[in-house]
Amino acid sequence: MRKLKVQMNISLDNKWDSGMSNFSLDNLKDVDCLLHGRKTGEGFIPYWAEVANNANDTEHKLGKRFSEIPNVVFSNTLTESKWENTTLIKGDLQREIEVLKNKNGKTIMVYGGDSFVASLIEHDLIDELYLLINPATIGNGQQTFNPLKKDLKLKLVKCSPFDSGTVVLCYTR
Template identity: 30%
Template sequence: MSTRTITATEFLTLDGVIQGLGRPDEDTRGGFTHGGWGPRYNDDVMGRELGKGMARGGDLLLGRRTWDDFAVQWGQAADDNPYSTLMNAATKYVVSRDLNSADAWQNSVLLRGDAVDTVTELKAAPGPDLSILGSGALVRSLHAARLIDRYTLLIHPLTLGSGARLFDGPAPLIEFDLTEAVTTTTGVIIAHYHRAS
């Protein structure tokens, strides 16, 4: 029996920062003051590439902080664009040790407990493939357990010098093959990797 694949899509800087991509107030933990660094790099090329991922469908897998933020940003938005339509219609699995209910956003399912244990079980169950957006802490724990099959990295041409990074601390030796790379008009490299080992 084949298992579901997990693809993590991450927006990051050249120095690996993933914190506070969209808005100045998105994530100020640790005194982070560079929030909102990403939108000025958006262009039609990026939109088309992200649209390809959306077209494949599947379920979403989110960490608690990302789910909370998306529930406000997308869950209360009208379905007037393809992103909000997709986000609201998709089954969203939120991984959390302390969330009591996932009722705040339609089509959300709470995976309560240890991330590696609950996601291993979910990945082995029949169903569509899974996509992680953001959710850095979740990605780090699933990466260490070799549960992430693919990465789509949107590498932005700037350094911030501070902020949470995609891999804060050691990561295990896992090799990936580059399967495709696209450069946007604003200098963002969109690199698609599949796990080789």
């Protein structure tokens, strides 16, 4: 059975660095399917295709990798795929994702999409969860403190895990 991994960015104010890109590339090594809800797919797929086509973009390598991997968009409203290398899935989420997980192949990766990920959690479909927590917003995504008017310029000074799996991150200015 294929594994379903979720990688989500939780952020406050705009920051992305090469370490996060390298982590994301490494996390894609065993992935042969990118799964999205409709809302995330509509932004994610065309954005990374544009990055992949721009050799001068600092994230070109990541965009190229995203564009090489087949995409699957789960939607009950779209009638056809607007994007290359993309298949639409409709119907019962749990049943359709279980069918996808039971097909031969490597790992399936999901990026973000709060409501889509919440549905995957509700149906107990996630095998691994990666949360990238940073004091930054990622472009125009959902923000915890919306809108911030200036950069916080924070430095991580401590990271402590608890038995529950919660992690406290301590930043200073």
